[in-house]
Every structure is written in structure tokens, then in C-alpha cells.
Amino acid sequence: MLLAYVYKLDPSSSQKKELEEQVEMLRLQYNFRIRERLDAYRQVTFPAMGDYCDIYSRAESSPLSCSVSKNALYGNPWTRDKNGFWKKRSPLAQQDADLPNLKRERPWYKRIQHHVLQQMLRRVDEGFQRFFQGLSAIPKTKRRGQYHSFSYPPGDVRFKGNKVRLPGVGWMRFYQSRLVPDGFKVKTVTVRRKSDGWYVSVRLEDTLVPNILSPSEVTSAIGVDLGIKKIISISTGEIVANPRFYAQQERRRNIRSRAANRKVKGSKNRRKAYRYLAKLENKVGLQRQDFQWKLAHKLNSETKCCIIFEDLNVKGMMKRCRPKIDSTTGKYLENGQLAKRGLNRAIWDASWGSLKEKVKVIAAKLGNLFHEINPKHTSQECSACGYISPTNRDKEKFLCEDCGNIADADIDAAVVIRQRGLKELGIELKIREVIPEFTPKESIKISSDREHQQQYVEPGKPLEIKQLLL
Template sequence: MILTYCYRIKPNAKQEATMLHTLELLRRHWNYCLEQRLDWLRRTRCQIDRCSIIYEPIGEIPATVNYYTQQSDLKQTKVLFPEYKNIWSESQQVNLQRLNKAIERWLFPDKSGKRGGRPKFKKVDELRSFVYPRINCPKAGAHLNNGVLKLSKIGEMLVILHRPLPDGFTLKTCTIVRKADGWYCCISMEDETVPEHKPLDEVKTVIGIDVGLKEFLTTSEGETVPIQQIYRKTQSHLARQQRKLARSKKGSNRSNKQKNKIARIHQRIGRIRENFHYNTAHNLVKRYDLIAVEDLNIKGLARTRLSKSILDAAWGRFITILDAVAVKCGVRIVKVSPHGTSQNCSSCGAKVPKTLSIRLHECHKCGLAMDRDENAARNILERALNEVGLILSAHRGLGDTQPVKCEAFSGGDGVQLSLF
């Protein structure tokens, strides 16, 4: 299992200037190597028996340019530009590895046939991190001991360890990140143990959740979590600050300060949203052994008129966080197709067409009436249980009983609802 802990660091003025200069040199090297790769592609991708009638490079075909040739040129780079000697050599290699990974994502499709976009040249201040690939070993460039981080070519600085490093983990890499409110180090660590999912015969509590814009999520038991709308609440304040930036002179000190102020607003929005997602995920994982969610196409949904609200809710990020929290706790997350979950009746399976403005599900066949999100959550749970091969009994537990239709009955413990 691999974890990453992020801690704030406190460099002095000289160390901060050194790290800023390091980022700028790595940014220039990124742009130079990217141009090398693109120029080689332009000169070699034309077939010998046909050329473009509009534009074609003229000249000798250059030698192959890849990660290994560019890595071997690092020695020559330090000869021509001595200031690169002040950067840890492994950090420069990782910078080239990042570029090579971006090029491969662009040129070669993944298993699903999708490719990434073409890597872009980075403007000033767009490169915000550099990596020490080894930490706390004899030949490492970074050492963390007793709350003090020592970086090669930079020096020692204080680390605010707001939570201790977990026992049994081996420190792997150290990434220095520049954010709007200061500098951070992200420590990646690894443990040989791999969390295992709880066996199906031990699963006792299950839940299905349906995410939405009226409520952030609704469970198959009728519980709801209110939506935050963090960006919506901050939108007017953010717009005022952006208008103030537009009135300032580009490149001035006042403009740079205003840019940082806007970046802090965005950072605060992201942190509040992330904290809400983690709290919601932990509450669900602590209560249930199996959680059913929809496998949503967020990119497709973000092209609709509700794109701002959908991106503000960040359903995709929440499901990713929920999956990560569940893995550490051994809880199962089952993703099902979202097709028809809001339209089908969770009791009889009949299709009940409805628009987004209709918030009540009323089945014309069996007479079931409930909130449409709760009905969708029950359909999601049913699909997940069918996928893993479990049967939910009428008393909210798992057993060998046959599925029953959704009906209410009164008993000694109050009203009970079966989900089938």
C-alpha cells in the first residue's frame, strides 16, 4: 500500500529563492526538451513517397530523440549552462521522466483506446514542483529526521509534522510543491501489506447512494447529505477580486499580489470541498461493509447546462476519495451502470419516465411513491448486489432468503422496508 502525506515546510528567504530558481531552470529544460521531441516528430513522420503540399521541414533527418538520449545530454547541459549544476541530478531526470510520460500518453492509446492531449510548453510559474526520488537512504537527495528536512543543494528547513508518519512504512520519494500559501513537501511511503476486501460471507450491512444537485447524496435507506455549493457561495467575492486584477497593470507588484489572493481563494474552495468529501466518505465507510455507487461519465455531464453545479459538487473526486478510504478499511465499493436508475421503479421494475424537475417517483403499476433519489439509490443497490451475487433480506441483513417485493409492514420494532 502506498500513502502520501503532505506537510508544510518553512524555508528561509535564501532557500526559497533557490527553490524558485530551481523551478525556473527545470521549466526551461522542459520546454527545450519538448521542442526537441516535437521537432523530431515533424521531421520524421512524413512518408518517403508523399509529402504535404503546404509545409514540410527541409534538412537532414535528425537522430532519434527519446528519454535516454535527452538524459545522456544532461552532462552537456551542465557544461553549457553551469547553473544547472546547482540542481540535484535525480530531480532533473525525474523532470525528463514526467515529459516522457506525457509524450507517451499523447502518442500511444491506453487499454480503452483513449489518448491524452499534446504536452504544452510551460509559461513562467507554471512548473510548481520538483522531486527527490529517494529519501532517507545513503545516496538520497532528501533526508527527514526529527522534523527537519535536509535537501541537497538547498539546505535544512523545518517541517510542520501535523500528524506522525505511520509505523512500518518505508519512505520512497519527496516532492517539493509550491502552493499559493507557501511551500509543502509530499512524502510518499510504501508498506508491503496489501489491504484485502471483506469476504462476501462476512458482509452484513450494505447501502446504495445516489449523488445529485438537490442533495449531495441520498442513500437507499432515505438518508440525505446536504450539498455544500462551496464555489457558488464564493462566486461573487471571487468575481470582485478578478475584476480588481483586470484593472491592475499586468506584471506589476500589485497585479502579482492580486493573483496570489485569487489563488488563495481557489485553494480555500478546494480544501473545504476536499474536507467535506473525506468526512462524508469516512462516515459511510464506518457504517457499511458494501457501498454501491454509480459509474458516472462526469466529462459528459459537465457539457450540459448544469456544468458549473456538477463541477462544484465534484462527484468524480468524491467517488475517488470514497474508493481510497474504503480500500484502507477493507470495505467493498461496487460501481454500477447509471442507465435507468432514476426512471425504473425499485419495487416492480416498471419504467416511469420523468424529467429532472419531477422530484417524486410515482409508479403507475404498483403505486410506490417516494423521493426519486431514494428510488434511484435502491436501484443502484439492487444492481450492485446482483453483480456480486448477494441477496438482501427483508430485515436489512444478508441471508439465504429469497428476494421479496418492496412493501411496508409493521412489527414490534417499527416500520420495516425491504429493498426488493
């Protein structure tokens, strides 16, 4: 089992300067290696005419028979394996072998530990591997302010109480908000710069984790339906409202963004204005993260429980609308993208994927079972008789045209999700269905310091704040 604990660092002024300089040097080297890989990729796909040479004889040759330029950065891409046979180096191995040359030509890079440089090269290689697999676009260089972190492999970073030793930087204090549990081993350590300071993320591994619950051991199950207005609807009848943290700060963000754009480029006032914007973004992220962790603990409040979500294709849901063109005039017609833009922003603010990942983590820690089902027609299917029709649902009201079942639409969908999940897993449970016929309107506050966050509950069954948060 893997966990990540994040601590805030307390570096001195000289250490802050050293961290800033190392991040900037790593960014420049990252961009240089990206351009190297791009040049090599273009050279293979579209060979450029010029002076070329054979690798072994170093005699000039035609680019049709040899695509290695004699002005290339790496003279020999081949190496011998253990058996003495020639083996072509991978691009990562070639760039890794060039790091000693980098430190000889640019001595200031000796301040950065070699493992940190190797981790940077792995980031470059992972970006190209994802591109070749069709999972992402071709990697691009990063501007100043887009490269924020660097990593150490296991065994390089030492911890002693509330102090940490980073190779190349030295010992520094950190805010030890929680202790590392016994039995966990420190793996990768990542140092990251944020708008409010420097943080260290410690990746922990524990092999002694609770066994994943088998379907035969499940004693209870809940289905969870994701939404925009109501971020989750639970099959037990509880509904949690979406706090929309990004939307709350949108007006302030727009005002500050316009003010920052009016500042003189390169001035200190402009940097201060954008630093304030970054703090707003960081605040929204922290609020959302705190809310989702508490929600994940609430969903895992029972033991030997099966938690069933719908496997939504969020990336497909946020695609742009297809353009509509008038066949006679050739002009573009309205295709609803303006309204879709607001929906995409609301989906992004809800951050369903992040919520599900947190629920998975808590379920793995407590030994609960997590499962996802196909979301097709879950909001159109009746939980009582199984009849599917798009006209069964009218906004938040669900009225089955076959059996006349009346229920809240989102909670009925959560019950359908639970029924499908139990059927796929082969679990038989006797659960008494309690589905309200309308969306509950009574609400309680999640915490006293956030008056805007509310939780809808079933009338007559109010939840205690401690039960909701813990």
C-alpha cells in the same frame, strides 16, 4: 497500499529563493524538452527539406532516405544492448543521456539534483505517451506560474523529527501535523508551491494492508446516488446537501478578478491582486477536500460493508451541446449551451470523481468492498417492482406507474443502485427498506465554523454531529 501525507514546509528566506529559482529553471528546461519532442515528431510526420546526413558515414543524404538532420541535438540515437546488438534509444533515454551536456553548457543547472531533472523528463515523456494513446491533447509548454512542483525518487529525501533534508536545498523544518505510521515506507517525495507557501507531499507504501472484503463476508451494503443539489443520497434514507464551495466564493472572485485586470501589467499591485485570487482558489479546494474526507469516513462507518456507487461518465456529461444551424439562413440557433454551462460548473464544483476516490481509499484502509454499477435508468426504475419509465419521476418525487410506489426520487435511485450492485456481486442480504415519500427538510450543521454546510436527515432520526463527521 499507497497513501500521501502532505506537510507544510517552513523554509528560510534563502531556501525560498533557491526553491523559486529551481522551479523556474525546471520550467524552462521542461519547455525546451517539449519543443525538442515536438520538432522530432513533426520531422517524422512531415520531413523538412534541407541538409541531411547518414548516421554512420555522416555523408549528406536525401531526406527521403534519412530523416535525421546533421544539426540535430543528438548525434547518435542508437546504443548497444547487453548482447552487443544495436538498439534504438527511446526519446526519454536520448534526453536523459543529454543531461551531462546540459550541465557542461549551463553550469547553473548543477545546483539541481540529477534525479530531479530525470523526474522532469519523465513528466515530459508521460505527457507524450498519453497523447499517443489518445488519452489527452498534445503536450504544451507552460507559462510562468503554471509549473509548481518537482519530485525526488525513493531514498533521496531524509526525515529526522520535524526536519526534512531536500538535496540541493538543505535541511528545513516542516509542520509535522501527523506522524508516519509504523510499517510504511517513504516512496516519492514531491515539493509543491501553493499560494500560501511551500508543501511537501510524501508518498507512503504499506504492504501489510487489510485484505479486501470478499462478497461472501459482506454483512451490510449501502447504495449512493450522486447529484447536484444533494451531493449524495444514501439508500438508508439519509441525504447530504451540496455545500457548493466554489459558488459561495464566486461573487468575491469575480469582483477581485475585475480589480486585478485593471491593474497595470507587470506591476506589484497586479501580482498582489492575483495572489489574493490564488488564495481564494486554494481556500475552496481545502474546504472541498476537508468536506469530502469527512463524508468518505461517514460512508465507511460500518465494517464488512459494501459501498456501491454509480459509474458516471462525467467527461461525457460535461461536453458542449452540438451546434444547431438554420438550413435556410445558415445562422446558428440556440442550442441550450448557456444553460448547460451552469450545469457543467455545478458538476465541476461537486467533484464526484474526487469524492469517489476518497471513499475508495478509506474502504481499502478499513477492508470494506467498493463497487460501481452502470447508472443507466437508475433514476427511472422502481425499487419495489423494477418497472422502468421516464415518467415515473417528477423532479424530487417518484411515483411508480405500475405498482403505485411513492418515494423520494434520489433515495429510490440509491436503493436501485444497491440492488443492482448486490445482484452483480452475487450477494444476498435481507435489508428492510425505509424510503421516505418526500425529501426531508430538517437539517443540522456539519460544523460550527461553517454555517453554510448542512446535512438533511430523516425526520425523527436526527444524527449527532460526531456520528456525521467521524
